[in-house]
Amino acid sequence: MPASDEAAFFNSLVARVAAEHDAPVFESHLTLYAGRLQTERAVKLLHSIECPQRYDLQVERVGSSDKFTKTLFVQFRVAPELQLLSKSISETVNSERSYELNPHLSLLYKELPPEKKAELVGTIRIPFQHITFDRLQVISGNDQTATRSDVESWRPFAVRDLKRASQNS
Secondary structure (H helix, E strand, O other): OEOHHHHHHHHHHHHHHHHHOOOOOOOOOOOOOOOOOOHHHHHHHHHHOOOOOOEEEEEEEEEEOOOHHHOEEEEEOOOHHHHHHHHHHHHHOOOOOOOOOOOEEEEEOOOOOHHHHHHHHHHOOOOOOEEEEOEEEEEEOOOOOOOHHHHHOOEEEEEEEOOOHHHHO
16 A cells, blocks of 8 residues: 555545546556455454565556556556565465566556547646555455445555564664
8 A cells, every 4th residue: 555645645636537437436556466265264364464664666558458447547667575465465475376467556446438538647746756565464355356346345454554664674
């Protein structure tokens, strides 16, 4: 989850864009893994997975796609340490399906015409070159994210704060 200043900016942006397009409002986040997992196991994993510090990701661009889960998003440069964390989570849960990390922060979940998405991409300005992520969070929800009701089914149930790099010693 983004650190407080960045989270405030992105949560406000998500709420504004969602209101303008009659779309669901959600907490800004970066998905490290998606799949089925029992609640107790997810909480245990959250607190036991090796995760040494906060993550500082470089913003690459604002973009859009045909995927519902990437209608409008902020794309980040791939960070090897984040790839390792995502892979470690997948391996720890013995996932039968692999999760390919594509580090982005969604801004809107809504089916829109390509020209409207292009217009939105042109209007969004991100005031940060880097975004700090300082918490891991587990959410429960539907098995897929393809509709507004899927997004609205999300419920956070466990959070872990990450250390600053200097706290590791």
